[in-house]
Amino acid sequence: MAPLPPSTADRPAPGPAPRSWWRRNQIAITPWLFLAPGILFFAVYVLIPVFQSFNVSLYEWDGLGAAEYVGLRNYEEMYWDxxxxxxxxxxxxxxxxxxxxxxxxxxxxxxxxxxxxxxxxxxxxxxxxxxxxxxxxxxxxxxxxxxxxxxxxxxxxxxxxxxxxxxxxxxxxxxxxxxxxxxxxxxxxxxxxxxxxxxxxxxxxxxxxxxxxxxxxxxxxxxxxxxxxxxxxxxxxxxxxxxxxxxxxxxxxxxxxxxxxxxxxxxxxxxxxxxxxxxxxxxxxxxxxxxxxxxxxxxxxxxxxxxxxxxx
Amino acid sequence: MFPAPIERASRPAQFAYQALIPAALVLWLLPLIAVAVFSIRPDADFANANYWGWPSSFEGISNYSKVFFESDMPRYLWNSVLITVPTVIGAVALSCMTGFALGIYKFRANLWIFFLFVAGNFVPFQILMVPVRDLTLDFGLYNTKTGLVLFHIAFQTGFCTLFMRNFIRALPYELIEAARVEGVAEWRIFWFVVLPLMKPAIAALAVLIFTFIWNDYFWAVVLTQGAESQPVTAGITSFNAQYRAAYHLMSAGSIVAALPPVAMFFLMQRHFIAGLTLGAVK
The missing domain is CATH 1.10.3720.10 (MetI-like)
Structure with a gap:
């Protein structure tokens, strides 16, 4: 589970200071840079909407006007439907x-x-x-x-x-x-x-x-x-x-x-x-x-x- | 090999097998064959209730040219292309990156992020429908191809990440270690070491996503409305409404709508099946 493979340790001494920080953390940061666009898209269009749907199910809403909070009444209606x-x-x-x-x-x-x-x-x-x-x-x-x-x-x-x-x-x-x-x-x-x-x-x-x-x-x-x-x-x-x-x-x-x-x-x-x-x-x-x-x-x-x- | 190779069986058994397979195939494709036959019949056959007899004339060319020149069909087809191709490019690009990140690097959240992508990919569309439609309206992208493309890219990223990550996991890790020892920057490892090795995965995924998106109907109905942006799966219903009871034209239209993924499948068969069956063997 070590984030750094041993091979980086025996590399020559790091270069000038600003670059060395990147050098040292490159392997920890790179995956997040590569994941960022994918996660952004997926969160906006898939993950967050799942929770939004849970929220919408507590409202009476026609998709345009103001939504009215009704608690679990939609589920109650479903029970009789x-x-x-x-x-x-x-x-x-x-x-x-x-x-x-x-x-x-x-x-x-x-x-x-x-x-x-x-x-x-x-x-x-x-x-x-x-x-x-x-x-x-x-x-x-x-x-x-x-x-x-x-x-x-x-x-x-x-x-x-x-x-x-x-x-x-x-x-x-x-x-x-x-x-x-x-x-x-x-x-x-x-x-x-x-x-x-x-x-x-x-x-x-x-x-x-x-x-x-x-x-x-x-x-x-x-x-x-x-x-x-x-x-x-x-x-x-x-x-x-x-x-x-x-x-x-x-x-x-x-x-x-x-x-x-x-x-x-x-x-x-x-x-x-x-x-x-x-x-x-x-x-x-x-x-x-x-x-x-x-x-x-x-x-x-x-x-x-x-x-x-x-x-x- | 199981079952035992038929060559070891007796002559009559071999002969029976050779005869059975085409018969089974015709039976299997019967509904489709029926539609293909409908699509070359003249209008008059349907008026005279000559549904299954010999066609009174062969009107294949005139039926199909009606579909192509006198209806909105070409427009729907073109819309499908404009929706499918950017989606394939976008989803494959995003998932090459996520797959690389999850396949190569070891960090604590790795498996959790991976499972989030996998779980999201299994979610029923309906739980996304109301918020995604709302979001698309807010972006001003309702009834545009762009709105549909953005959603498709996002959703397909789930499946594509699963695919790419597992593919990259199977690559020899020593290659990456060797590159690191050489002092190659991480993004260069991605670009020059991993990406060239991913070509077969990219091909397989591209064909699969092309088929999935071309055949999408639900999101086309939810996010678009008219002939200016609807893909062919949604367009075929308006086409059928226009030619109600003109079965020869509706059949021809259906076949035209179904053809591009079929052509894609037969051209890229090896990649298609490799993609579809990834994980079916250990």
Whole structure:
């Protein structure tokens, strides 16, 4: 933890006085000079706004006029707000179902982890839904689901199943949007696992084969433990992706029908910046709840990283 | 290698595998293929409810030239470029510096500052929305590309710092020590020793940030409004409102909007995947 590496000690005697102070403290000061612009930007636009939001949530404010201090009344309103609970419930569904991207990504990665000719092209083509913006994914899937001409209903028709209006039916709408979200997310997990599989130790596999482990047993006991770093990252990005879901809902349904596909991030936006009138305080209160949910995961992620750093 | 290489399997199994992969791919990309097919159909097909039959004529060129010459699409695309490119430059520049500071120097607050960047990067956007919008209004930058760029640079610095710091940590520390013994000033170590070694990280990060920012929708809606400053992700919704029910044009528009990051991905694939999977292997 010594700030000065020993090498500076045996340098020739320092030059004239004003320079020597800089010389002596250079290594202690330089990192702060390099950090200053980054920290400034990050503090102004990210760190301070988090606390400001906590503060705004205690006010009734339309974003323009004077803000009126209301204490915890926004939170009290939330407690009685059915729309809030619908959004919260949908957030939980998103979180749980979005995690399916991890095993699905692993399955595709296992399918594609071969060396036949042209496999690299296939890997990129399987991956590329992730590169498309969620706005376009949303549009593509809302046409795919369209009850009058969507491909989904054409295919259901082959099996004699009647047309389903996925996005217009409050029972199906959230699942339909999640399925659209799983498309790019699975691609992401796939690429993580493909990279992980590349680094799996071949000797351990051979040893496993000699011990007659194959198929699922091999996967579970020998491959998956080595894929742990990939699984951890897949888990992190999938959780964050699930809680950030906004674009798809906004594009595909606008929260409908009857607000049944809202999640907290979308409901917050609706309350603060759209037809509900500009209720910044209530919006901020919803955002605070979302933030606290995320904080549980952030703490866990940082804890895992901290243990890793200590272990080095 | 796991699963066992298919070359060791029997002939029929190999053949089945070779046939299975393209089929799975078509199924996987089906929604997208459908849109691509829509985008070359004529208007008349939609009027006659000929959605999935053979197109009555191929109007790809006329559909796409409508998108490029008769709509605001080129403007939105250009806005996206003007938002994305400065953000990439800014975020990469800032994080080269923060990454250097956190990766090379040992001081007490190091790990805490690093975790602050990482934690900030995971925060839900909504907790920032009201204050950032307010701040941007106060700066007089609401509905400008600059306002959007400044925010994006700041937010992306979190992820970029995580990336750069871990990359720099993996560099051989002896290089820096050797330079110090030679009496090289610290900023020169950054510029002449570390920065040249960071080229692959810079390339990977640039491609990733380009994609992230190009595809951003939330902040585009929160911080901008009209065709003069909105990027293409937000512009596509106004485009679709203008051509409501003209599915051939909406499909063509969507494909145009999605294309630049896709092109970027296929051109810079190696860097892109290296960036995305940093940390997926130990």
């Amino acid at each position: 059915d729309a809030f609970y619908t959004s919260l419930k949908n957030n939980v569904i998103w979180l749980v179902l979005y995690l399916l991207a991890i095993p699905m990504g692993l399955a595709i990665a296992l399918l594609l982890n071969q060396t036949v000719t042209g496999i690299r092209i296939y890997k990129s083509l399987f991956f590329f839904p992730f590169v498309i913006s969620q706005v376009v994914v949303g549009l593509v899937f809302s046409w795919f689901y369209d009850p009058s001409f969507g491909l989904l209903n054409v295919m259901l028709g082959w099996f004699g199943a009647g047309p389903v209006n996925v996005l217009g039916d409050e029972r199906w709408v959230t699942y339909g949007i999640i399925a659209a979200g799983l498309w790019p997310q699975t691609a992401y997990c796939m690429i993580l696992y493909l990279t992980g599989l590349n680094a799996v130790d071949p000797e351990q596999i051979e040893a496993g084969r000699l011990d007659n482990a194959r198929g699922f047993r091999m996967l579970w006991h020998i491959i998956l433990p080595q894929l742990k770093p990939a699984t951890f990252i897949a888990f992190v990005v999938t959780i964050i992706g699930a809680l950030r879901s906004f674009d798809l809902i906004s594009i595909m349904t606008g929260g409908g029908p009857f607000g049944q596909s809202r999640v907290l991030s979308f409901y917050m936006f609706e309350v603060a910046l759209s037809e509900y009138g500009f209720r910044m305080g209530y919006g901020a209160a919803i955002a605070v709840v979302l933030f606290l949910i995320m904080l549980v995961f952030i703490t866990y992620f940082l804890w895992s990283m901290y243990r890793e750093e200590r272990g080095r």
